[in-house]
Amino acid sequence: MKMNEFMWKGEFSNMIEELEVPDNWDLHVDMNLVKQKTGLIYTQQTFGSFRCARCARSWNSSKVSVLFIINLNKRLRSGTVKIRIFKQGCERCTHSEEIIPTVTSDNIERVVCNLVHKIQRKFYGVTDEYQHQKPKIYGPLEGLHNKERCEACRNGLCEQQMLSCKSEQNREQRDPATSTALSVMSLVTGVASIALMYFANK
Template sequence: PQRRKMWKLKVCSALESCFVATSSPASSGTMCTWQGIFAMKIEEMHVRDPWTLLEDDALQVQACRPGWKEFVQHRALGRFQCSQCFHEWSSAKVHILFHMCLCQGWGTVQMRIFRQKCRHCPNPQLEDPDFSLETIETILHNLVIKILQYFYKKPVQPSDLLEVVVDTPVMGPHDRAHCEACQLGVCNRSQKAPAPDAWKPLTDGDKARTDSTESRSPPHPTGAGWID
């Protein structure tokens, strides 16, 4: 169809601008990157309708409008930096909420990435996480799998959903007081079991792992030497 052809041309143009804009690792978490990779996943997985990915910081869990479906990606690895003191930390319990709808042959996905606050500042701000490109690709693969299940009646097995690899050592209790998802009831209660092999690559499926890293790291140019 002509609309599909025009959409593909727009996708190609958007992908070119996205990957030019995201040549540095620091920009791997921009919305343009998410949209570009999402468009590629839609093409690769042969979704027959055009879909758009948008950001919406007002999304609420279990509050879909009629005709919409919900998917929550739990326990993704994100890296944070405080905008006030420049303290850095990593969390393996970052949650991403998606609401999606297919109407008259056009799909829309709304996305909310939950934020965290710095535990060192007296009046911290909610900070957005950065993700590796591998993590973004895995999350969006899972999103498209759910789109195929919800709107195209594709049978989905649990094994079709990929685990987000946690390649940073994370140990210690999840800081629920500084987690936006916890405050809104999205997080499950964190587990506090010790991780004796915490310095090996971790995966989300390993229930022995907990959330935050509290180990000494090399001094950061901004002076941030600890990671939560």
């Protein structure tokens, strides 16, 4: 089974246009994509469904890892995003081919929306109150995530991406509160300084 490249590219183009992102941006599928020294690395996890071609076993996973490498050529005003969706293997079959998941259109939309907002923040300095969209879960999830049969785990992406994603979300949620706390501290410090000056001159 091949990844639905047309759907991902179409959703990306629509979101770039809808959010009025500057420059020309393209999305390219690369199923051999790995982390690189150049470009912005961005990872997400979404929900996907799998079906083994060998034994017909089906399963769902909420740990479908998606890797993006994002580059912007400012001189040419041209941006490129490479995407890879990582496969999983069937637990029942020992030597079965690893499978590309089926991702629903609404979860593709959520992943792409997160991606485009990331581009806006990192390359164009857009600051808004956008909240990272989590995937919709369809159907039951069976047991624990099998790291040995997960392509992303073998590439060191699963746990790392969850930690980095949580850290970023926590940081974005913490920033307004931190700013408020700093403002209050500055105010208290200022009042204390004025009081000390007043009593020193008495």
